Amino acid sequence: xxxxxxxxxxxxTKRMIRRAILKGLAVPGYQVPFxxxxxxxxxxxxxxxxxxxxxxxxxxxxxxxxDQGADDTTNAVSIRAFFQKTAQVAVTEATGEATxxxxxxxxxxxxxxxxxxxxxxxxxxxPLRFLEPRETETRKMHALAEYGLMHVKLYEDIARxxxxxxxxxxxxxxxxxxxxxxxxxPKFDNPKLESAAIQLFGAxxxxxxxxxxxxxxxxxxxxxxxxxxxxxxxGCCGIxxxxxxxxxxxxxDDAGGRxxxxxxxxxxxxxxxxxxxxx
Amino acid sequence: MxxxxxxxxxxxxxxxxxxxxxxxxxxxxxxxxxxxxIGELGMVSAPAPLSPAQAGLILTLCDTGTPLHxxxxxxxxxxxxxxxxHTGAPLAAAGDAEFAVGTWADLKPLDRxxxxxxxxxxxxxTLFAELPGLDATDAVLTGPGIRDSARLSLPDIALLQDNxxxxxxxxxxxxxxxxxxxGLPRSTRIEAEG
Amino acid sequence: xxxxxxxxxxxxxxxxxxxxxxxxxxxxIAELSIEQIREQLALAVNRVMAEGxxxxxxxxxLAIKQSRGDLIEAIFLIxxxxxxxxxxxxxxxxxxxxxxxxxxxxxxxxxxxxxxILGPTFDYTHRLxxxxxxxxxxxxxxxxxxADPMDIPHIASFxxxxxxxxxxxxxxxxxxxxxxxxxxxxxxRAVRLQALTRGDxxxxxxxxxxxxxxxxxNHAFVGELRIGKVPxxxxxxxxxxxxxxGEIDVTECETVNQFKxxxxxxxxxxxxxxxxxxxxERKAISMALVDRALRxxxxxxxxxxxxxxxxxxVLSHSDNIQATGFVxxxxxxxxxxxxxxxxxxxxxRREAEAAQQAAAPDATQPMVEEPAE
Numbered sequence: 001x002x003x004x005x006x007x008x009x010x011x012x013t014k015r016m017i018r019r020a021i022l023k024g025l026a027v028p029g030y031q032v033p034f035x036x037x038x039x040x041x042x043x044x045x046x047x048x049x050x051x052x053x054x055x056x057x058x059x060x061x062x063x064x065x066x067d068q069g070a071d072d073t074t075n076a077v078s079i080r081a082f083f084q085k086t087a088q089v090a091v092t093e094a095t096g097e098a099t100x101x102x103x104x105x106x107x108x109x110x111x112x113x114x115x116x117x118x119x120x121x122x123x124x125x126x127p128l129r130f131l132e133p134r135e136t137e138t139r140k141m142h143a144l145a146e147y148g149l150m151h152v153k154l155y156e157d158i159a160r161x162x163x164x165x166x167x168x169x170x171x172x173x174x175x176x177x178x179x180x181x182x183x184x185x186p187k188f189d190n191p192k193l194e195s196a197a198i199q200l201f202g203a204x205x206x207x208x209x210x211x212x213x214x215x216x217x218x219x220x221x222x223x224x225x226x227x228x229x230x231x232x233x234x235g236c237c238g239i240x241x242x243x244x245x246x247x248x249x250x251x252x253d254d255a256g257g258r259x260x261x262x263x264x265x266x267x268x269x270x271x272x273x274x275x276x277x278x279x
Numbered sequence: 280m281x282x283x284x285x286x287x288x289x290x291x292x293x294x295x296x297x298x299x300x301x302x303x304x305x306x307x308x309x310x311x312x313x314x315x316x317i318g319e320l321g322m323v324s325a326p327a328p329l330s331p332a333q334a335g336l337i338l339t340l341c342d343t344g345t346p347l348h349x350x351x352x353x354x355x356x357x358x359x360x361x362x363x364x365h366t367g368a369p370l371a372a373a374g375d376a377e378f379a380v381g382t383w384a385d386l387k388p389l390d391r392x393x394x395x396x397x398x399x400x401x402x403x404x405t406l407f408a409e410l411p412g413l414d415a416t417d418a419v420l421t422g423p424g425i426r427d428s429a430r431l432s433l434p435d436i437a438l439l440q441d442n443x444x445x446x447x448x449x450x451x452x453x454x455x456x457x458x459x460x461x462g463l464p465r466s467t468r469i470e471a472e473g
Numbered sequence: 474x475x476x477x478x479x480x481x482x483x484x485x486x487x488x489x490x491x492x493x494x495x496x497x498x499x500x501x502i503a504e505l506s507i508e509q510i511r512e513q514l515a516l517a518v519n520r521v522m523a524e525g526x527x528x529x530x531x532x533x534x535l536a537i538k539q540s541r542g543d544l545i546e547a548i549f550l551i552x553x554x555x556x557x558x559x560x561x562x563x564x565x566x567x568x569x570x571x572x573x574x575x576x577x578x579x580x581x582x583x584x585x586x587x588x589x590i591l592g593p594t595f596d597y598t599h600r601l602x603x604x605x606x607x608x609x610x611x612x613x614x615x616x617x618x619x620a621d622p623m624d625i626p627h628i629a630s631f632x633x634x635x636x637x638x639x640x641x642x643x644x645x646x647x648x649x650x651x652x653x654x655x656x657x658x659x660x661x662r663a664v665r666l667q668a669l670t671r672g673d674x675x676x677x678x679x680x681x682x683x684x685x686x687x688x689x690x691n692h693a694f695v696g697e698l699r700i701g702k703v704p705x706x707x708x709x710x711x712x713x714x715x716x717x718x719g720e721i722d723v724t725e726c727e728t729v730n731q732f733k734x735x736x737x738x739x740x741x742x743x744x745x746x747x748x749x750x751x752x753x754e755r756k757a758i759s760m761a762l763v764d765r766a767l768r769x770x771x772x773x774x775x776x777x778x779x780x781x782x783x784x785x786x787v788l789s790h791s792d793n794i795q796a797t798g799f800v801x802x803x804x805x806x807x808x809x810x811x812x813x814x815x816x817x818x819x820x821x822r823r824e825a826e827a828a829q830q831a832a833a834p835d836a837t838q839p840m841v842e843e844p845a846e
Contacts, residue, residue, distance in 0.1 A: 006297030010557065015342050018304050019377075022340075023401040025312045026451040026464035028423045032401045033655035038552040043795050044802025056308065058301045068809045075805055077481035105809045114313075123799070134785055136658050143397035161821055167813035175423050175466060177447055186813040196426075198312045205795045207655040213312040213424030213466075233816045248808055249815065263809055344653075 007054040008086040013037055017055035017209070021200060024211035029174030029218075030142070031125050031208040039204065041082070045075055046104055048202030049121035052209060053083065053102050056117060056200065062090045064098035069106035069246065069263035076104070095266050105168075107189040109245045109267040112197035114214065120183045122203035125210065127171040127181040147179050150221065158226055167231070172218040180210065180218070188232045188246045193218035237262045240271035291324040292365050293338060299323075303339045311451070311462030314420050315429025317413060321458030326357035328409075332455035333380050336407045338365055340378065346371030347378045348404075351385025376404050383408040383434050383454070389441075394448040403465075406452045410434060413456035422467045431461055436471050443468055496541050510534035519722070519751025520544055524793060525551030526652065526671045528721050528750050545673075549794050556652070563647075565706040565715050569725045569748070570627055573620070574701035576752075579628045581694045581729055587625030592700060593752075628697040629727050632742060638729065639743045658785055665767055665788065666760075670749050672791030674756045680781045681762035689766045689779035693745060696729035700752050724749050726757035730765050732772060743772055763787060 005011065020034035039047040057063070065080040067073040071093040079102060080091050092098050095108045104121040112118060124130075128138040131149045141147065150171060157165040170187035174180045182193055183201060193199070199212040212218060222228035236243040238250075238259035245267055247260035262268035293299035299322055306318040325334035341347050347368040349358060354370075362368055373379060373391040380386075386408050395403035410432075418433040433439055433454070442449045442465060449465030497504065511518055511534040521533040525548045533551060540546035576592025579585055591597075605611075632638035648663035651671075656664070669677060684690055702722055706715040726747040733740060745765025747757035766781035768774075780786055790796060 004557065006301065010559070011296055011300060012342060012344075013556075014300070014304075015340060016344070018308070019340055019345070020401075021308060022311055022405070022451070023403075025308065025424070026466060027400050027447045028466060030400055030447060033399075033657060035653050035655050037556040038549070038794060039556075040553045042549065042801065043798025044800075045798065045805065047798075056301075056305065058305050059298050060302075068806045072481045073806055074481040074485055077485060081482070105807070123802070135789070136785065139398050162824065163821075165817060165821070167817040168810040184807075184810050186809055188813070198308070205799055211312075213464075215426045216423040231813070231816060233812060246809070247812070249812055263812075 004086055006059070006087060007057050007083070008040075009037070009051065009054045013051075014055045017051055020209040021052065021055065021211060024200070024209050025198070025213050027178075028212055028216045029172075029178030029180040029210060031203075031210045033207055034209050036204045036207040041078070043205035044123065046079060046102070046121035047204030048206075048209070049102050049104070049119050049204075050079060050082070050202075051204055052200050052202035053100060053119045054087070056119070057083065057087050057089060057100060059087070059089065061087075061099045062092050062097055064092050064095065064101045064266075065103075066101065066106060066108070066264075066266075067104040068248070069108075070265040072265065093266050094270070095264075105184050105186075106246070106263060107185055107192040107195075109242075109262075109264045110270075111192070112195050114196045116197040118195070118197050118199045120185075120199065120201045122181070122183045122201050122206075122208070124169075125181055125201065125203040125206050125208040127169075127179050142178060145177060147173075150179060151223075154221060155223070158223070163226060164222070164228075170228075171221050173221060174212065174218050175216050176219075179221070180212075182218070186232070186246060187220065187228075188230045190218075190220045190228070191230050233260055235260050237268060237271075240268045240275070242268065242271055289364060291326075291334060291361065293323060300339050303335045306460065307336065307339060307453070307462075310460050311424075311453070311464055313424045313429075314422070314461070314463055314467045315415060315425060315431050316461065317415060318460045319458055320455075320460045326355075326361050328352050328355075328382075329358060329380065330409050330455050331458045332453075332460045333407045333409060336453055336455070336460075337362065337368075337378070337380060340405075341366045341368040343367040343369070345377040346375050347380065348373045348376035350379055350381025353381040353385065373404075378405050378407065380407040381409070383410050387435070387438070389438060389450060392450055394445055394450060397448070400447045400449075403448065404450055406450060408452055408454050410454050410456050413454055413459045413461055417472050419470045419472065420463075420467050421470075424464070425467070431463070433463070433469065436469055439463065440469050496539070505538055507531055507534045507538060510537050516752060517542075517544060517547075519753050520674060520756070521547045521551055523750040523753050523756060524548045524671055524673065525555065527551050527555040545793050545797050549797070552794055562707055562710075564718070565708065567703050567705065567723065567748075569699065569703055569723065570624070572625070572699055572701040572703045572723075572725070573720075574625050574699050575722075576700040576754075577625055577697070578699075579695070579697045581696050582628060582631075585626075585628055585631065587623065590625075625699070627727070629729070629744065632696070632729065636739075637741055639732065639738070639741050641744075656788060658788075660784055660788055662764075662768070662771075665784065666746065666748070666764060668788045668791055669747070669760045669763060672760075673793035673796065674753070674759070676791050676793065676796075677759035677763055678755060680766075680787065681759035683779065684762050684766045684781045689769065689777045689782045691745070691762070691765050692731035693728040693762055693765060694730075695758065695761075696727045696744065698724070698726045698754055698758065700724045700754065722751050724751065724753050724757040726754065726761045728758075728761040728765060743768070 017034055020032045023032045039050055063083055065076045067076040083089055084091055095110045100117045102119045126138050128141055131153055132138050154164050168186045169181055169184040170190055171179050172182055196214050201210045220228040233247045239261050242262055245262045245264055248263045249258055249260055251258050306320050310316050310318040320332040320335040323334045323338055324331050345368050348371050386406050392404040414432050415430050416432050418431055418436055420429045420431055446465050451465055452463040454461045511530045517537055518530050518533045521536055521544055522528050536547035536550040574590055577590040629638055651664055651667040702720045704717045704720045707718050708715040728745040729742045732743040745761035747760030749757045763781050767784055769776060769782050776782055
């Protein structure tokens with residue numbers, strides 16, 4: 001794409017985003033305000049993640065983009081093509097080969113390594129937003145580490161349903177200080193937040209960036225008598241047989257036939273390939 | 280105050296700004312995300328007394344929107360001209376600065392700088408502090424970015440421990456030595472050699 | 474055997490090709506030119522410039538053509554383009570007092586220096602479809618006379634001279650720039666006005682209307698509405714003085730609002746302010762109403778809890794590019810999260826059923842949903 005800078009954004013904008021990323025890494029879980037730009041894709045399509053990736057990418061990177069765990073969902077295809085065009089980076093679908101992964105709603109099944117960066121697309125970065133819509137109020141709560149409201153909400157769930165009825169975007173407490181929204185990943189993925197990789201979170205419309213340095217404690221909120229449990233649909237993948245991966249439900253016919261398949265398409269593909277090699 | 284007649288303030292920038300700044304930032308980000316890790320930042324240079332790593336930090340992070348404090352001998356005409364030409368960063372007193380550069384000794388005392396506010400802990404300074412030596416020995420570091428523990432040859436451990444006590448407020452520091460670079464975010468807990 | 478859906482890339486390419494064909498429509502019909510859009514759909518062009526925050530009629534016309542007439546999509550195209558442009562500097566403040574007015578009306582005085590100038594307005598047209606336009610509009614010509622070089626002073630200045638209108642605080646400080654800094658609260662008036670002038674016309678119209686119907690009513694009169702050309706000046710550092718770099722059309726609305734006075738201030742009128750690119754008077758009037766409503770705190774008024782008084786609410790939801798993105802994004806895949814919810818609901822139902830069975834072992838009926846309220 002001629003006429004545009006490396007990785008699309010101008011250098012002023014990238015510097016501004018980079019400064020925000022450093023603050024995010026220095027204060028893990030704190031949402032750093034940044035002057036998000038209009039991107040050539042709509043808000044809600046991952047503009048925060050795209051801006052963070054654009055600010056972090058180097059020409060030598062190998063990039064992977066997933067949406068719902070899959071490399072071939074249309075928006076993942078579109079974002080991957082954007083960076084191929086604007087940053088000329090190599091791309092891959094193999095989790096193990098990628099140096100930078102941009103994701104929406106999932107953490108890959110395969111554990112990430114020290115040489116990898118995971119960039120999340122975040123719709124609503126404020127974990128307290130649905131309990132308190134006013135930014136001025138939630139900012140005070142974070143300043144005072146006053147998270148009682150969140151515990152009340154979770155406890156009301158238990159009173160009503162017998163358990164915490166939050167199944168995704170499950171809040172975590174980071175480094176024993178800030179309560180953070182891990183983006184709408186299923187709570188099955190929460191234990192993977194403590195990772196060897198650098199994890200960066202970008203919310204474009206809401207103008208926030210936050211981060212988890214490697215190995216930062218990210219503890220899912222719970223109660224002693226109702227400990228956090230990572231959950232997924234019971235059963236195994238109908239394609240690769242995995243029992244340990246998060247499953248998507250696919251409706252096969254109008255008679256109620258359905259099957260479950262891995263949401264992480266690369267994980268599924270590599271298991272099938274390994275089984276074929278072994279055979 | 281005329282820029283250096285030899286034009287030295289024009290030199291020392293990134294050859295390919297988009298790509299080189301990206302590579303430099305990746306090193307900077309990595310060392311801040313992994314305290315104790317030492318990176319190499321030697322692709323640009325600035326007039327003395329700034330080191331190549333300090334020059335790289337300034338070119339990657341500073342611009343017209345970031346007040347920069349030059350501490351001690353770093354506050355000299357060649358450096359001022361170079362900063363103005365390459366970044367346009369307004370020069371500022373320590374208390375107004377978003378970034379400050381100099382030797383560790385010249386940057387002290389730390390209580391001159393912004394440490395953020397409880398509402399906005401990000402409104403704080405980041406120091407680019409040159410040390411006579413930098414290696415993975417001595418002080419024991421723990422905290423975010425560190426799996427078990429790491430080591431870094433830090434000066435003034437008591438001062439840095441005080442800074443860490445301010446978390447989530449406080450100062451973030453990049454220690455440099457020539458082309459070597461290490462990050463010390465406010466979140467890192469520090470103990471003298473155990 | 475189930476085969477996972479592949480081929481996202483091909484689907485996208487095909488969708489784009491189809492979109493391009495649909496945009497052009499019947500090729501037996503002449504293609505629209507940018508000039509035609511700019512000249513004949515000028516009010517659409519104005520809205521795109523105003524909410525796109527970029528004064529360029531040709532680009533706005535191009536965006537309208539490309540977006541098939543979807544103005545929010547056109548605004549988005551302009552915003553995404555705008556944000557990539559290098560910034561050379563900032564203009565001097567516009568002097569709307571020096572406006573070359575096409576239209577200038579006051580609802581508060583029957584006549585005033587400069588007079589009432591109706592200008593090219595729909596106001597008194599009878600809204601009857603003009604079937605002649607369906608055939609050929611022709612080239613109607615309006616009578617014209619040489620412009621009167623007389624200055625047209627602001628109506629507000631007459632009230633101000635008597636001390637009847639609250640004086641606005643003057644400042645030469647550079648205002649914060651909403652496009653370069655993240656929005657944060659409290660937001661001062663300069664930031665609020667920036668957000669309002671690029672905010673969605675429909676959103677502001679609804680909010681402005683709500684103030685008139687009693688949700689933070691502030692008794693507004695249109696003190697003055699003026700539309701016309703103003704020069705844009707910019708100081709060139711190399712020259713050391715400001716030069717005119719062009720002129721733009723703007724719409725300015727000042728409302729005069731009732732104010733009871735307070736312990737420290739005698740009774741006087743206050744104002745709401747609207748300034749928008751192009752001929753966009755519905756937007757400018759709405760903006761002035763909302764601006765005035767947002768000033769409740771500074772003017773010592775009661776917080777009626779109305780939407781138009783809530784700075785955070787108004788500013789966080791006025792941008793139609795943000796709004797359309799987030800509202801529409803729920804059509805993107807969410808099956809991972811939905812699966813998590815499905816699993817949870819199924820499990821909760823199983824547990825509830827089991828509990829019910831345990832309580833009444835004979836019951837074979839499945840659990841009955843509570844009726845909706």
